[in-house]
Amino acid sequence: MSRSALIVIDMLNTYSHPDAEILIPSVREALPRIVDLIERARDGAVPVIYVNDNFGEWRSHHGEIIDTTLSGPHSELVEPVLPDDESLFVVKARHSIFYETPLTYLLSQLDVGRVILCGQVTEQCVLYSALDAHIRHLSVTIPDDAVAHIHPDLAKASLQMMERNMGASIRKAADVEF
Template sequence: MGATALIVVDMLNPYDHEDVDLLVKSAERVVPPLARLVGRAHAREDIELIYVNDNHGDFTASREEITQRARAGKRPDLVEPLLPPRDRPFLPKVRHSAFFGTSLEYLLHHREVETVILAGQVTEQCVLYTALDAYVRHYSIKIPRDCVAHIQPDLADAALRMMERNMRAVITVSGECLDG
């Protein structure tokens, strides 16, 4: 059986954009279980922990700069618990999918990953598009519903249903997604 990767999507966010109030309400609920999941994944040698984060239009931004901007943003309390460990991959991205314009596919292949666990934000946007790209690349997909934040609850629910039905994603909870 191949390896599993927990991919944390777009959690280094300055929270200064359109629809931020709606996103923050959801992110406040997601950060505690996601931080626990990240901690469990980081402690296990059999789980790859990978951060993929929007570069917010700055194509020269480093891990440190993206992290600092998020920490200096409006909600550092939502960023601090999820700072990427130095010993784990951090890939800046430019658009919705964590695969688009990044080395994620190569990294997953190199690490012999077969299952990806997607967590982060936004369920109905970046998580959905990343799941689709994972599916067309033949990865098994798990989504812990308590670890994905949304802007629009109805669209997030529809996105989770689409991922489950059309991409064969297993919709689970954080306490169970590292099992099996």
């Protein structure tokens, strides 16, 4: 029987992009539930995998990404979700957590058949990642209160698309079972 993994998408962020000021309030709202999911996954020995943009810094590794985000103006949004020593880390360059990354291989090595996606941005990286997980025959769960958005209307539509078109389970973070 396959297991679940919690995927934390793009939460290590400098918030120095054009949509940051629109995104930050949604991140603040989702943050406590993301932290809770991470803690529950860790307590249950569920793999926690951070998949994060590298901000175009191709020589960086996850430690440098963490240092960069912690030195940014919104480190209070990063500190609560920092990876621990058991967390896994995958660097991505584009929207999907799967595009040109080793994540598919990693999930197969961990015998993961279900991914729980949390993080940002609902109508971008979360949506495209859910689609790519679906076409890889992975079961997808999205805690709708643990994903942050830029545009509320697009986020709502994206969640509907994930549920209807990809068979994703949309639920509250408190209702997610690992």
